[in-house]
Amino acid sequence: MLNDEMIDEVRAIRDAHAAQFAYDLRAIYADLKRSEAARIAAGHPFVSPPSGTPAPKSVLQRTRFAPR
Secondary structure: OOOOHHHHHHHHHHHHHHHHOOOOHHHHHHHHHHHHHHHHHOOOOOOOOOOOOOOOOOHHHOOOOOOO
């Protein structure tokens, strides 16, 4: 598998962030939500995720996640 410098950098940042919380997923999630709330309060735009799975526009675009 090829490793890209940017992928390695992102993984190192993610690992350092997780290490700050002793790899506790609940603590990591709480920190991310705190950060998100602070950014929204500072006026940064926030885009909600889509509410459902988009339907394919043609049979050729069907994926394993699209409704049949």
